[in-house]
Amino acid sequence: xxxxxxxxxxxxxxxxxxxxxxxxxxxxxxxxxxxxxxxxxxxxxxxxxxxxxxxxxxxxxxxxxxxxxxxxxxxxxxxxxxxxxxxxxxxxxxxxxxxxxxxxxxxxxxxxxxxxxxxxxxxxxxxxxxxxxxxxxxxxxxxxxxxxxxxxxxxxxxxxxxxxxxxxxxxxxxxxxxxxxxxxxxxxxxxxxxxxxxxxxxxxxxxxxxxxxxxxxxxxxxxxxxxxxxxxxxxxxxxxxxxxxxxxxxxxxxxxxxxxxxxxxxxxxxxxxxxxxxxxxxxxxxxxxxxxxxxxxxxxxxxxxxxxxxxxxxxxxxxxxxxxxxxxxxxxx
Numbered sequence: 006x007x008x009x010x011x012x013x014x015x016x017x018x019x020x021x022x023x024x025x026x027x028x029x030x031x032x033x034x035x036x037x038x039x040x041x042x043x044x045x046x047x048x049x050x051x052x053x054x055x056x057x058x059x060x061x062x063x064x065x066x067x068x069x070x071x072x073x074x075x076x077x078x079x080x081x082x083x084x085x086x087x088x089x090x091x092x093x094x095x096x097x098x099x100x101x102x103x104x105x106x107x108x109x110x111x112x113x114x115x116x117x118x119x120x121x122x123x124x125x126x127x128x129x130x131x132x133x134x135x136x137x138x139x140x141x142x143x144x145x146x147x148x149x150x151x152x153x154x155x156x157x158x159x160x161x162x163x164x165x166x167x168x169x170x171x172x173x174x175x176x177x178x179x180x181x182x183x184x185x186x187x188x189x190x191x192x193x194x195x196x197x198x199x200x201x202x203x204x205x206x207x208x209x210x211x212x213x214x215x216x217x218x219x220x221x222x223x224x225x226x227x228x229x230x231x232x233x234x235x236x237x238x239x240x241x242x243x244x245x246x247x248x249x250x251x252x253x254x255x256x257x258x259x260x261x262x263x264x265x266x267x268x269x270x271x272x273x274x275x276x277x278x279x280x281x282x283x284x285x286x287x288x289x290x291x292x293x294x295x296x297x298x299x300x301x302x303x304x305x306x307x308x309x310x311x312x313x314x315x316x317x318x319x320x321x322x323x324x325x326x327x328x329x330x331x332x333x334x335x336x337x338x
Contacts, residue, residue, distance in 0.1 A: 026155050031155065031156070034158065051094075052118050055091075057088070062296060070130070086169045090169070090170075100158045115285070121209075124282050124290045131180075135181065137178065138174060143210065146243070148163055148170065195253060204256070207274055210234075210240065238269075241260070242269055259272035
């Protein structure tokens, strides 16, 4: 791109880009943007899209075992929402000049990542509630600021995603509330789920700020609005009073209110687990990717049929256009 517009033109374009970002204006697909900005967006949006479609798996595991028709309908609607989120986000990534096929190939071959949280198993029905309350709750805290992202298509896609994620979080919270106020066995199941999902949810915000490779530059470009540690602190401060209402205990004995800071202190995170899961050594890494690859292969006939129909429609449209042109010519004669 630099070679196409020349060195002087690039300087002017860079200045215009910097001014737009500084003024909180949106960068649109046809605007000039630095190659590194484009690459960062592709990486982040792709990871987000991959997370949505991989994230369908842990909860779809319970679709056939939901305890009531109402719970099954709710869970089906949520899983469908996640598929829709993936489509919004792949579409946003495509505005940056990458194809969906390319992104999916990178996911299937392990060259692009998805959120490590989805490499943990959903062992009981209560996990569906814990995922809704904690995982979707963390996602909302991460994603609401992206509605003000400097890149327009990503920001606009996130408006709808966040509205639906907020509903998912309330669904999970309501499910856990029902279990925690139920029988002793149900309460114990809810507590066990929270015990297992709390720390992975804390890791969803990414590594500490001093170990985050991309965070500072993404904030400078206003792709991100808050640092990883700021978002993690917000998550803790929101969850503590909610856990009290649920009657459940967060599995961190070091959580306590810090009057001086006006925030909660919390214990140290085992980042060795985070990096190990990210490297592919989590409980379900292999299972999740294998299932995604198989689903992609099983759906090949649908994509082929859609492509064939599109080509047939284009040929028919072109033929009709020529016929109309010929009729118009005869009428003129």
